[in-house]
Amino acid sequence: xxxxxxxxKEEIYSKVLRAGRRTYFFDVRAxxxxxxxxxxxxxxxxxxxxxxxxxxKHKIYLYKEDFSExxxxxxxxxxYIISEKGEEVISERHQKDFKREDxxxxxxxxxxxxxxxxxxxTDISFDDI
Numbered sequence: 001x002x003x004x005x006x007x008x009k010e011e012i013y014s015k016v017l018r019a020g021r022r023t024y025f026f027d028v029r030a031x032x033x034x035x036x037x038x039x040x041x042x043x044x045x046x047x048x049x050x051x052x053x054x055x056x057k058h059k060i061y062l063y064k065e066d067f068s069e070x071x072x073x074x075x076x077x078x079x080y081i082i083s084e085k086g087e088e089v090i091s092e093r094h095q096k097d098f099k100r101e102d103x104x105x106x107x108x109x110x111x112x113x114x115x116x117x118x119x120x121x122t123d124i125s126f127d128d129i
Contacts, residue, residue: 012036021045038062 013028025041040060047053062070 035064037064038067 011027011029015026017024017026021044023043023045025039025043027039027041028036029039030036038061040062042058043055044057045053045055
């Protein structure tokens with residue numbers, strides 16, 4: 001029996017957070033002494049060149065004696081990130097096909113300006129139809 005199968009039997013309570021290619025598993029488990037602890041597992045999906053896929057998993061074990069400080073530091077860090085950078089997901093800008101909304105607005109204004117000088121554009125209202 002693998003370690004994973006053995007720990008599945010100790011699972012008491014679970015929640016799953018799906019976030020794009022990542023899935024987070026929050027599992028309450030029992031120690032041999034029947035006390036509880038938390039595992040947080042990040043599972044990330046990777047696609048191979050042939051179309052098949054595999055998952056990489058990382059696990060954190062969190063014990064009761066660390067809950068209070070862990071929660072405080074997690075809250076402090078998440079609050080800091082939001083206060084410094086806001087809630088917009090900036091990392092999307094680094095994707096090769098990312099288009100900022102400002103780019104769309106600028107392109108739309110340019111297109112409208114280009115069309116305003118031609119007779120090929122007809123302004124139609126839904127009331128006219």
